[in-house]
Amino acid sequence: MSADIINFSASSSSTSKGETLIDTVNNILAMKVDMIVMRHSSPGAAQFLSKHIKANIINAGDGTHEHPTQALLDAYSIREKHGDLKGMKIAIVGDITHSRVALSNIFCLQKLGANVRLCGPPTLIPKYIEELGVEVSYNLRDTLEWCDVANMLRIQLERASVKNFPSLREYSLFYGLDRELLDSLSKKITIMHPGPINRGVEITSDVADSDQSIILQQVENGVAIRMAVMYLLSGKN
Amino acid sequence: MKILFQSATIFDRSSAHHLQQRDVLVEENIIVKIGDKIATDQVDQVITSNHLCISQGWVDMNATVEEPGHEYRETYQSISKAAAAGGFTHLGLMPNTQPTVQNSAMIEMIAKNSALSACVFIPYGAMTNQCEGKELAELYDMHFAGAKAFTDGNSAPYSTNVLKRAMLYVKAFDGLIILDPYDQSLADGGLMHEGITSVKLGMKGIPAIAEELGVVKAIYLSKYTNTRIHLINISSAGSVELIREAKAKGVQITCSCNAYNLILNDEKLIDYDSNLKVLPPLRSNADIAALVKKVIDGTIDTICSAHTPIDEEGKNLEFDLASNGMIGLQTVFPILSEVSNSKTLAHFIDAISNRPRAILNQALPTIAEGSKACITAFDPGKQFTFTPTVNFSKSKNSPFFNQQFKGSVIGTFFNHQNKSL
Numbered sequence: 322m323s324a325d326i327i328n329f330s331a332s333s334s335s336t337s338k339g340e341t342l343i344d345t346v347n348n349i350l351a352m353k354v355d356m357i358v359m360r361h362s363s364p365g366a367a368q369f370l371s372k373h374i375k376a377n378i379i380n381a382g383d384g385t386h387e388h389p390t391q392a393l394l395d396a397y398s399i400r401e402k403h404g405d406l407k408g409m410k411i412a413i414v415g416d417i418t419h420s421r422v423a424l425s426n427i428f429c430l431q432k433l434g435a436n437v438r439l440c441g442p443p444t445l446i447p448k449y450i451e452e453l454g455v456e457v458s459y460n461l462r463d464t465l466e467w468c469d470v471a472n473m474l475r476i477q478l479e480r481a482s483v484k485n486f487p488s489l490r491e492y493s494l495f496y497g498l499d500r501e502l503l504d505s506l507s508k509k510i511t512i513m514h515p516g517p518i519n520r521g522v523e524i525t526s527d528v529a530d531s532d533q534s535i536i537l538q539q540v541e542n543g544v545a546i547r548m549a550v551m552y553l554l555s556g557k558n
Numbered sequence: 559m560k561i562l563f564q565s566a567t568i569f570d571r572s573s574a575h576h577l578q579q580r581d582v583l584v585e586e587n588i589i590v591k592i593g594d595k596i597a598t599d600q601v602d603q604v605i606t607s608n609h610l611c612i613s614q615g616w617v618d619m620n621a622t623v624e625e626p627g628h629e630y631r632e633t634y635q636s637i638s639k640a641a642a643a644g645g646f647t648h649l650g651l652m653p654n655t656q657p658t659v660q661n662s663a664m665i666e667m668i669a670k671n672s673a674l675s676a677c678v679f680i681p682y683g684a685m686t687n688q689c690e691g692k693e694l695a696e697l698y699d700m701h702f703a704g705a706k707a708f709t710d711g712n713s714a715p716y717s718t719n720v721l722k723r724a725m726l727y728v729k730a731f732d733g734l735i736i737l738d739p740y741d742q743s744l745a746d747g748g749l750m751h752e753g754i755t756s757v758k759l760g761m762k763g764i765p766a767i768a769e770e771l772g773v774v775k776a777i778y779l780s781k782y783t784n785t786r787i788h789l790i791n792i793s794s795a796g797s798v799e800l801i802r803e804a805k806a807k808g809v810q811i812t813c814s815c816n817a818y819n820l821i822l823n824d825e826k827l828i829d830y831d832s833n834l835k836v837l838p839p840l841r842s843n844a845d846i847a848a849l850v851k852k853v854i855d856g857t858i859d860t861i862c863s864a865h866t867p868i869d870e871e872g873k874n875l876e877f878d879l880a881s882n883g884m885i886g887l888q889t890v891f892p893i894l895s896e897v898s899n900s901k902t903l904a905h906f907i908d909a910i911s912n913r914p915r916a917i918l919n920q921a922l923p924t925i926a927e928g929s930k931a932c933i934t935a936f937d938p939g940k941q942f943t944f945t946p947t948v949n950f951s952k953s954k955n956s957p958f959f960n961q962q963f964k965g966s967v968i969g970t971f972f973n974h975q976n977k978s979l
């Protein structure tokens with residue numbers, strides 16, 4: 322898109338030397354940046370920035386809060402495959418508590434008229450999330466029988482997910498999707514995953530690579546969606 | 559010097575003039591006359607306001623001074639000015655300074671600072687060394703040096719067994735343990751009250767049970783040790799119900815809530831304002847309603863400021879990285895003026911005047927002729943806006959700046975000093 326890009330990562334930046342996020346970003350802005358795409362580990366980090374600096378900010382994931390462009394590309398990918406989302410049944414499976422993808426997907430899919438059910442171990446589902454108008458199930462087979470599309474979230478090995486269940490083995494036994502389970506369902510459902518996949522944990526390779534999976538279409542659509550977001554925010558419409 | 563409080567409604571249950579409108583004349587620190595109409599000639603200063611009220615000087619059982627250690631946040635001098643402006647004549651100070659208040663010398667140092675100040679600092683000693691919840695501090699020695707209570711402060715870690723030991727140990731001198739029942743393990747790194755708002759904001763919630771289970775433990779330990787305990791930072795409806803039941807059964811338990819928990823709910827966090835990052839966290843409207851009700855019926859004994867000064871570097875950060883706490887001494891009464899009415903105000907004043915004194919075994923000043931003056935003057939109908947200009951704290955971590963409140967503190971009159979009057 323012909324933009325000039327400055328890449329910046331916290332681990333190699335001053336944020337690890339005591340400089341605050343505001344200082345760091347102000348320094349970047351001094352270079353006359355028009356737009357910031359930020360992924361940050363703190364919930365609300367993008368909103369925090371927006372209160373302090375004048376630039377277009379794209380939230381590319383703020384901790385366990387939201388990941389808006391992932392939701393847009395997921396919704397687009399479902400629509401590409403199935404058409405109108407109104408009345409569709411979408412399951413989001415896995416670590417809901419630590420997932421920014423889940424929350425953005427819930428908001429986006431509900432806005433488009435879809436029904437959302439969450440499934441995972443009770444320790445990975447926030448206590449009050451049903452108040453958002455979603456269903457909650459702890460049984461994967463029931464959930465897969467119910468849904469048209471299953472979005473299998475990545476188990477966040479680097480975050481707190483792993484403290485909330487006994488072992489990856491047990492997780493994959495009860496919440497992992499393999500070919501046998503997929504084939505035993507009464508209808509053909511669509512499989513999604515926000516990537517990167519822990520093959521053999523949330524889904525097995527033969528499910529990820531099956532003709533029911535649209536995982537690579539999600540990746541492709543992600544490029545287009547993110548180009549569109551940047552284009553619209555740059556004011557060149 | 560003669561000061562006349564003109565047509566003041568008196569809030570003092572121990573006085574014959576309780577809830578009566580009177581003129582009160584103070585001369586050289588003594589209340590010399592209380593009457594219907596006292597002549598103003600030869601009076602040096604006349605205090606008037608549309609709805610002038612006076613009560614016994616107010617007591618805050620939970621304030622943090624950052625001297626020694628972090629004097630850039632708060633000193634004894636700055637906190638005493640903020641306290642006087644907020645109507646407080648007595649402050650219970652948390653021991654979490656650097657170094658920790660954990661020996662008799664530190665307790666004596668606080669008493670010395672008190673003598674030079676507009677308000678009395680009530681020293682609390684650490685319950686355990688460094689407030690780490692592991693080894694008992696020298697409680698007996700601190701008691702003889704003047705410590706009025708023992709606590710490890712706000713949201714400190716504690717072991718149930720060490721707490722039991724401390725409660726048994728202070729029986730020897732009828733000491734008081736002050737506990738924040740917050741259970742760090744159950745809070746599990748939570749950033750705000752657990753509820754639908756925490757879900758929407760993607761922030762880990764602190765369940766109310768992280769407080770309520772601590773309350774249960776305290777109740778059982780108080781029964782077991784037959785020792786009194788005071789719980790600070792009570793914020794959930796479940797906690798106050800547990801405390802009500804325990805009190806009804808004769809358990810020696812008292813408790814405080816914080817003024818901000820009477821007015822701010824968790825939905826205010828929608829903008830991730832780190833000035834609203836506090837422990838206990840802002841809770842639900844149902845919790846707020848329960849707290850207000852239980853202050854009125856006396857289940858909640860006292861209301862505190864939970865004054866916690868934090869510098870900008872500790873607050874102007876991403877929400878999860880910011881420190882917990884807000885300054886609060888100057889906004890306690892403005893908040894109470896919002897949540898009370900003419901029928902309930904006396905209960906809220908009780909919660910910052912006579913009730914905390916009873917818990918801390920402090921002498922109760924009386925608004926009566928011949929008594930020493932220890933007076934806070936206030937007007938529940940005089941609008942007040944808390945601005946950086948009127949803030950006496952060295953820190954600025956308040957979410958209430960530029961907010962207008964119904965009521966205002968007029969000032970304190972105490973110890974020959976006349977503040978903000």
